[in-house]
Amino acid sequence: MTAEYEFRLAGHIEAAALADFDGMTVIPGTTETVMHGTVTGQSAVFAILARIHALGLTVLELRRLPTPVVTTADDQAPVAASSPAPAAAGPPAAADPPAAADLPAAADGVAATGGSPAAAGDLPASANAGVPPAGTPSAGNGATGTPSTGNGATGAGATGSGAAGASATGNGAAEAGAAGAGAADASADGAQLPFSVALAIGLVGTATDGALAGYRHGRKAAESALHAVTCGHRLPGGAGAARTLRASVDAVADRGSAEFTAGKVRASSAWSSAVTRLGDDPELSRRVKRIANQAISPIMDIVVPVVLENLDSQQIRQALGVQTSGIMDEITETIRERAAAADDQVERFARRLIRPRRRRAATVEPPPALPQDAR
Amino acid sequence: MTNPAAEALVTAKAQAGVVSRGAAFFLDAMGTALLVVGAFWVIGILGTVLQASRLVAATHVGSATFSIIVTGTFLVYCAACWRLLGRTAGQALFGLRVVRTDGRALKAPACVLRALCYLLSVIMLLGFVWIIFDSRRQGFHDKIARSVVIYDWPQARVPGSAP
DSSP, rough: OEEEEEEEEOOOOOGGGTTTTTTTTEESSSSEEEEEEEEEHHHHHHHHHHHHHHHHEEEEEEEESSOOOOOOOHHHHHHHHHSHHHHHHSSSHHHHHHHHHHHHHHHHHHHHOOOOHHHHHHHEEEHHSSSSSSOOOOOOOTTTTOHHHHHHHHHHHHHHHEEEEETTOOOHHHHHHHHHHHHHHHHHTTTTHHHHHHHHHHHHHHHHHHHHHHHHHHHHHHHHHIIIIIIIIIOHOOOOOHHHHHHHHHHHHHHHHHHHHHHHHHHHHHHHHHHHHHHHHHHHHHHHHHHHHHHHHHHHHHHHHHHHHOOOOOHHHHHHHHHHHHHHHHHHHHHHHHHHHHHHHHHHHHHHHHHHHHHHHHSSSSSOOOOOGGG | OOHHHHHHHHSSSSSSOHHOOOOOHHHHHHHHHHHHHHHHHHHHHHHHHTOOHHHHHHOOOOOHHHHHHHHHHHHHHHHHHHHHHOOOOOHHHEEEEEETSSBBOHHHHHHHHHHHHHHHHHHOOOOOOOOOOTTTTTOOHHHHHHHHEEESSTOOOTTSSSO
């Protein structure tokens, strides 16, 4: 079934950006862009919607034109924006129950395919108000005059595409939506597809597309890793790559160890320098002592009473006695040792005074003559 | 009758020299003099407190009398200490002990004789100088009383060891 359709898109879009839509005429406007052309079958309509969604565009209105009339975007925008409101506001449920029963299905499908709140909000109204029923000469309110058969075909196709789009994301969603629309279109001319069948077709298409995308990404990642190992390291086998990797890790570890050692040396020298400076600077030493005293005094005030409480007087006396006795013993022993050493020195000195006399006396007397046989 | 073990002990223990013994003697003499002065001071205070004019008058003695009192006190002190402890306070400080030549402790007569012989050794100090040249480091009083003074403390040197 061939018909003329008009897609009203949000924003100013150059014609070159929509050149992929074959057979469609693009009329860019300041706030809206109108694209119209002949489309064969409902599935093709939804395929176009999916592609629009894939491009990130917002569909403001979709109309089926009864006659090939070209309208400008700026002229039609207020009409399109104003006319759907009263139509969507009330009439369907009250005036035509069959049409009202069909509309929710169509509204759901388009909302999911559009993917944006604006499209979701506008499209059902536009579809309901602006799309005249095929073969219906209703001139007043399109919604009220829509036959149930015409909307039923549209609703079925929209539902299949919308279900697929609802479970997909990004480009895969657009393609899956197109696939679902195509599946629905296969039997759109003869008979309507059941909702469950269209949903299943859309889900299968989406899942397949996702799996293919995942496979492509995984293969690219594997190829990159293989390239890094074999070509990046210039080694033929995995063992060589392992050795290279180990050498690299060892080099990093060695460098880290060297830096650690150098850091220790620098820290040690800095500490020595700080200590030297502390010892050389009297002002700094005085401050450090004052701070130490301020810190130690409270500690002593707390610790000493506790220690004295835990020690009884006998233990204190014993400890003091042992310490005093040790000190006295050391002093006494030192005195005794020095006195004994002095005893020896005095005696050596006195004997040294006496010995020269004996030597002089020995030199005066001639030595006794040795017997002849003793020589 | 000699005790071989005691003689071995005396032989093993080095005899004390003149410096140690002179220092001990000086300390003992000074201690005795201070003791006598302190005694006179206490007696004078007691006489003043008790208003005993005789006690106060007793403390006012001449130098000769004071020297005699101090010397007598010193000799009694030494004899008593040698007999009871084998050493005086000064000798205890320097680790000395007075024993007989056979190593045994002095008896009371020997202690008194040795103390009295101090008076002989004091003359021109010859009795003490003789300690320097004597092979057994004996003064006149030691020769007469047949005694020796030895080092007697745990870490005392033995003969032949390095001084």
